[in-house]
Amino acid sequence: MADAIDGLTQILDLETIEDNIFRGHSPQVGWQRVFGGLVVAQALVAATRTVNARPPHSLHGYFMLPGDPSVPIVYEVDRIRDGASFTTRRCNAIQHGRAIFSLSASFQILETGLDHAMPAPDVPKPEDLASAAELRERFGSLVPDAMRRWFESTNRAIEIRPVDPLRYLGRGAPTPAQYVWLKAAKRLPDDQAIHNAVLAYLSDMSLLDTALVAHKRTLFDPDLQVASLDHALWFHRPFRADEWLLYAQDSPNTGGARGLTRGLIYAHDGSLVASVAQEGLIRLRRPSA
Structure with a gap:
């Protein structure tokens, strides 16, 4: 288990290629396609790398093509908006010259306000x-x-x-x-x-x-x-x-x-x-x- 989680954290530590461009890899475990959660996580990491001291509050993504685990995934981040309270980023995951996944993520400064939540099930x-x-x-x-x-x-x-x-x-x-x-x-x-x-x-x-x-x-x-x-x-x-x-x-x-x-x-x-x-x-x- 330790080897697997160490491998996951290493894979989530994307390589910076250029401003707003990052490269990620998939674990070589014989899967026929890239696990969708990995693409979501790596795209979030890429977007987060372009934001200064604001945590994400939401993300929305679309899967468009199966990912190929045998080749790297390139993540291109578009800095849509940097506002006083919110920051918006778009990130496309690209393989073989085509987008396989597209992410929109929003980040917010830490604020306090009204608070409630559905209780946890028993x-x-x-x-x-x-x-x-x-x-x-x-x-x-x-x-x-x-x-x-x-x-x-x-x-x-x-x-x-x-x-x-x-x-x-x-x-x-x-x-x-x-x-x-x-x-x-x-x-x-x-x-x-x-x-x-x-x-x-x-x-x-x-x-x-x-x-x-x-x-x-x-x-x-x-x-x-x-x-x-x-x-x-x-x-x-x-x-x-x-x-x-x-x-x-x-x-x-x-x-x-x-x-x-x-x-x-x-x-x-x-x-x-x-x-x-x-x-x-x-x-x-x-x-x-």
Whole structure:
């Protein structure tokens, strides 16, 4: 785990090529395409590098082409506006001469004001849930090969503990909602920008899968084509991505070969730290002739 999170933080530390232009890489782990959360996180890092002492409060992005993990990704930042309170940036991720992802991000000076938040749901704490090793031992022989390989991977940057692992066996509640605890696999530096980037990375994990819960399906089903189309993230309060975060997810709609999903991210103490929304492609593959 330590190697994986060290590798992730190194990959998030983009290379500066020129003013407003950065270069990022993907982990070489045999994936056929770049993980969407990595592109979101790297684009946020690139945009943040052009902003002086203002944290991000929101980002909105569109995935346009699958990323190629075998070549670098170039991030070009457009400094849209530097206002008295807000700063706006646009960032395009480019490979093979084409944009694969486009991000708009807004940054704000720290201010105080009215304050409220939806309370955290009453679910088991991560300390009371099965670890990845325990899940492998309990369910490894019962799941499809693709899912078993994921369970058997022991070198992951993000530790995940689902509240209802039975749903991956088609035996969970058919309500389009799920709860997952996540955190970085080891201690991160104190720089909040790193924690923001890691949260952006993990915010793409398991979210679209929530749209499949009502259908007792998973991302590993071979007759499904599933991909993120867009992604939105709002930062509400300070947090650490190396401490447990509860990802409370639901899916209000699936139709037209697309699924809409939403998430609220809570710190271990119950404070709401971020909100997420995403729509993704969920297409049934046609049987081969």
